[in-house]
């Protein structure tokens with residue numbers, strides 16, 4: 001990529017080495033599991049990849065946002081299973097900056113070392129895109145809060161030890177009434193249920209019900225009513241990283257298709273000689289290249305401390321759509337092989353679909369982009 005620095009190029013090489021050495025063996029087998037293997041989590045933690053947004057004094061390994069994007073793209077090229085684990089370890093330490101020093105000293109080393117797995121829950125059975133319309137309730141009771149409600153579609157929700165969730169202090173409050181809480185998932189009153197998903201099985205999506213769960217007041221993250229804006233700023237970052245995961249997967253399938261089109265013969269020629277397939281390849285390669293540029297531009301803006309809400313939404317909409325399309329086309333190019341459960345592109349086809357929904361759909365991204373262009377009075381309240 002033209003604008004990577006020498007350090008970022010070196011980081012890419014080191015991640016590539018790591019993924020080929022540590023993640024490539026048996027990645028296909030692990031993709032069939034319903035959880036991320038603890039030894040894989042430990043290997044990733046050992047490389048320092050779970051502490052990329054955590055200061056060194058809490059056991060982290062702070063890294064620039066472009067390099068974090070490189071990590072997501074490279075790892076997903078080989079193994080998509082750890083993607084939400086990595087995402088949660090980016091987002092949740094960023095949120096914990098708004099907790100007390102003692103709380104950060106207690107929790108951040110546990111997260112960075114992979115001894116505790118976090119997950120994030122805003123979506124509820126009755127609301128997803130309209131993220132400010134949540135109903136989960138928090139009631140202050142002396143030195144505690146009592147939380148009730150249901151979070152759903154929570155990635156890694158079955159495996160996680162802690163949930164960063166949103167709740168409202170008053171039912172009639174809008175987005176400005178949303179507060180964040182950090183909830184250990186062993187507490188009484190918590191019930192989890194697994195989703196049986198189309199793809200990404202190791203991500204173990206869950207519905208998490210909370211029935212009067214009591215957490216100490218210091219488990220509130222940020223002030224009351226400050227949760228929504230903080231989460232939306234975090235999502236600007238995470239949706240770009242998620243899409244780079246999709247681009248990594250799509251590139252891997254495109255590479256498989258290229259090999260096939262060069263070697264497979266039909267009608268006396270390698271199939272790559274036929275423009276019906278080679279033009280599709282040209283389009284997919286162009287779309288992925290454009291998507292990558294959008295992603296890394298958004299991350300560079302973030303590194304420079306500049307607003308990147310519009311660029312992140314562009315990257316998410318465009319990148320998720322064209323990554324899924326490139327995998328679809330690669331599967332077609334592979335013919336009968338691609339349709340088999342034993343083929344990586346078949347799995348990527350199912351895995352990449354969810355990226356078009358999680359972290360915000362295309363329509364919601366377009367609402368954000370148009371609001372950023374026209375002004376907030378033209379957009380929904382995010």
Ligand SMILES: Cc1cc2nc3c(=O)[nH]c(=O)nc-3n(C[C@H](O)[C@H](O)[C@H](O)COP(=O)(O)OP(=O)(O)OC[C@H]3O[C@@H](n4cnc5c(N)ncnc54)[C@H](O)[C@@H]3O)c2cc1C
Pocket residue numbers: 120121122123127128129130152153154155156205354355357358359360361362363364367380
């Ligand atoms: C793989 C995956 C992982 C996920 N992980 C998490 C997680 O870890 N934590 C979490 O909290 N959530 C997670 N989600 C949930 C995700 O964030 C929501 O699914 C998403 O925000 C969309 O919400 P919804 O599914 O309720 O759709 P809805 O909001 O019900 O929307 C349904 C359809 O209507 C469209 N639509 C809605 N409003 C408008 C509008 N104003 N204009 C035009 N079209 C509109 C949407 O684009 C969509 O196509 C995950 C979802 C998936 C698929």
